[in-house]
Amino acid sequence: MFLDFFLLLKNDGLPVTINEYLTLLEALDSEIVEYNVDDFYYLSRSILIKHEQHIDRFDVLFGRYFRGIETIDNEQFMKIPEEWLRRGMERILTEEDMAFIKAMGGLDKLMDRLKELMNEQKKRHAGGSKWIGTGGTSPFGAYGYNPEGIRIGQTESRNRRAVKVWDKREFKNLDDSVELNTRNMKMALKKLRLLTREGREEELDLDKTIEKTSKNAGVLELEMIPSRKNNVKVLLFLDVGGSMDDHIEICAQLFSAAKYEFKHLEYFYFHNCLYESVWRDNTRRWDERIPTFEVLHKYNNDYMVILVGDASMSPYELMYTNGSVEHNNDEAGFTWLTRLKNQYPRMVWLNPVPVDYWRYTQSIHVLREFMENRMYPLTLAGIQDAIKALKTKTRTVKIN
Amino acid sequence: MKFQGTDTYISTRELDLSVNAAITLQRPLLIKGEPGTGKTLLAFEVAKALKKNLISWHIKSTSDAQQGLYEYDAVSRLRDSQLGYEGVENIANYIKKGKLWEAFEAEDQVVLLIDEIDKADIEFPNDLLLELDRMEFYCYELQLTVVAKHRPIIVITSNNEKELPDAFLRRCFFHYISFPDKETLTSIVDVHYPGLENKLVDSALKLFYEIRDIPGLKKRPSTSELIDWLKLLIFGKITSKELSSIDLTKGMPPYSGSLLKNEQDHELFGNMGYRFRR
Numbered sequence: 001m002f003l004d005f006f007l008l009l010k011n012d013g014l015p016v017t018i019n020e021y022l023t024l025l026e027a028l029d030s031e032i033v034e035y036n037v038d039d040f041y042y043l044s045r046s047i048l049i050k051h052e053q054h055i056d057r058f059d060v061l062f063g064r065y066f067r068g069i070e071t072i073d074n075e076q077f078m079k080i081p082e083e084w085l086r087r088g089m090e091r092i093l094t095e096e097d098m099a100f101i102k103a104m105g106g107l108d109k110l111m112d113r114l115k116e117l118m119n120e121q122k123k124r125h126a127g128g129s130k131w132i133g134t135g136g137t138s139p140f141g142a143y144g145y146n147p148e149g150i151r152i153g154q155t156e157s158r159n160r161r162a163v164k165v166w167d168k169r170e171f172k173n174l175d176d177s178v179e180l181n182t183r184n185m186k187m188a189l190k191k192l193r194l195l196t197r198e199g200r201e202e203e204l205d206l207d208k209t210i211e212k213t214s215k216n217a218g219v220l221e222l223e224m225i226p227s228r229k230n231n232v233k234v235l236l237f238l239d240v241g242g243s244m245d246d247h248i249e250i251c252a253q254l255f256s257a258a259k260y261e262f263k264h265l266e267y268f269y270f271h272n273c274l275y276e277s278v279w280r281d282n283t284r285r286w287d288e289r290i291p292t293f294e295v296l297h298k299y300n301n302d303y304m305v306i307l308v309g310d311a312s313m314s315p316y317e318l319m320y321t322n323g324s325v326e327h328n329n330d331e332a333g334f335t336w337l338t339r340l341k342n343q344y345p346r347m348v349w350l351n352p353v354p355v356d357y358w359r360y361t362q363s364i365h366v367l368r369e370f371m372e373n374r375m376y377p378l379t380l381a382g383i384q385d386a387i388k389a390l391k392t393k394t395r396t397v398k399i400n
Numbered sequence: 401m402k403f404q405g406t407d408t409y410i411s412t413r414e415l416d417l418s419v420n421a422a423i424t425l426q427r428p429l430l431i432k433g434e435p436g437t438g439k440t441l442l443a444f445e446v447a448k449a450l451k452k453n454l455i456s457w458h459i460k461s462t463s464d465a466q467q468g469l470y471e472y473d474a475v476s477r478l479r480d481s482q483l484g485y486e487g488v489e490n491i492a493n494y495i496k497k498g499k500l501w502e503a504f505e506a507e508d509q510v511v512l513l514i515d516e517i518d519k520a521d522i523e524f525p526n527d528l529l530l531e532l533d534r535m536e537f538y539c540y541e542l543q544l545t546v547v548a549k550h551r552p553i554i555v556i557t558s559n560n561e562k563e564l565p566d567a568f569l570r571r572c573f574f575h576y577i578s579f580p581d582k583e584t585l586t587s588i589v590d591v592h593y594p595g596l597e598n599k600l601v602d603s604a605l606k607l608f609y610e611i612r613d614i615p616g617l618k619k620r621p622s623t624s625e626l627i628d629w630l631k632l633l634i635f636g637k638i639t640s641k642e643l644s645s646i647d648l649t650k651g652m653p654p655y656s657g658s659l660l661k662n663e664q665d666h667e668l669f670g671n672m673g674y675r676f677r678r
Binding site for chain 1: 427475569573
């Protein structure tokens, strides 16, 4: 019945299963809901969606699927007196829209053209650039792309209700493909906790020991459990300055999040690319530098490395000696990155630049390849993937 | 019988629908939402509205699934056997029934609340899959399969501290209680303090939403904080006039401690006033 709808959700990456679809049908069959779209929306959301971060995408898809059903057909539309349309339109249109309409020859001319078209057109229509209908670029119809268009049968004028529930998109900031904000960052933190549950069995589990000993008729049997200590060790390297200025806020959020989450967190700053020294206090970066070799020696390979940077630099900065924009470096940035990678095989790169733009920057390509594709966008979903990747190791590479 | 909120609990149409769908199709209902929007309360109110008993199982970080089924007290049995007590040969005397067993055994259908399921270990929900699906479990010590006489109405709440496993989610209905809009909030207040001066509620709500909108708050006050705050306002005989004359940029409203619950938020609030004054 709603198979198209189900497939639409599935194809757009929402994790819905056939079982849930059957449950939905079962629910419809049991007549819990009244037959209106609002109830169906609530019901299907409750059954099909299990994460608040998916609700927004669901809202969008629901809107897309049911728009066609919602719009009135032209038979009815023909009966609407012109006066109504005009009044409705004046209410809907913004100042800018009105200016556009003027550019097209004024409202009257638009109305004339509308009438003309209505006489010509006999069937319901969607898409296209001329006819009245939905989703097209013609100035007439609903949900179209023409700014000077007349919205026919769109939610506002028809239902006497501001916006449909799913059109409000209240759950937008819970969507995990948008960039992190404070709330989402907290959620991401919780993802990081996944890591912290691992460890050797080293604490005595008193209850279990007593239980086992008792079952063993008094012969002592020790039972151990992993300690609950947070023994994940992380080195965080943050790119500052230059092209990173656009991303300062989000990096600060990630930093405070990570600082709060890990006991063993060491952080260092670098500029554009990692070279022979890093620093910890950005205000005194010229005075208090730490040689990168010292970092490599001090922290053993238990540590995981998270690099945060936009990876956008000129290839010279990465590949050549003396390529740095700030100083003369004896060894290329790439050499230093390779050393880092060899020492810490569990390493990922978080990039605040949206994925869609990655292919335009050559250095991102190079570094992504170098990281064995372990570069992730600095979004909730990206961090999640990065955490997963941190559990496996990268290959060792020879420095030539 | 349909759930439609109670005289002490205002629910939205969408919440009613989720609850009724879960009851009719006999699936557990998973409730998430901001702290203080009435997740736990929902189970109590469902039980009240449908006139059913409520069994609540509050999950802690140390809880495991077995505790909900039953616990075998081997230590007591060992001690008793050494002391030669009666009944020690009957293992059933040392089986302590858990909440789930209680719910399965009840003569009438009950509402079972599994509160804050995310507090427990990550594997916890997975360990309950079969039990929630088939509504039965096997007790090894007694070699007995416990089957639910009536499938209980199960309400599960989560605060999002941990991800719940997909297999578990698949079996639940899900509802996210979003923060109520002004209309709903007014009727919620009305339910808690009937006959409260309208103007007082208005100005209190106005202040409340203003505080909620302050960017960067660590914990935004929610419904339960509002209810507490109103109680204090009534108790302190604050008039609507006093309340409406408060300017958030100049100072805090009275009893703001019940709205903002951590130091940093109070500090932020103070700083904000300072910034505006300059």
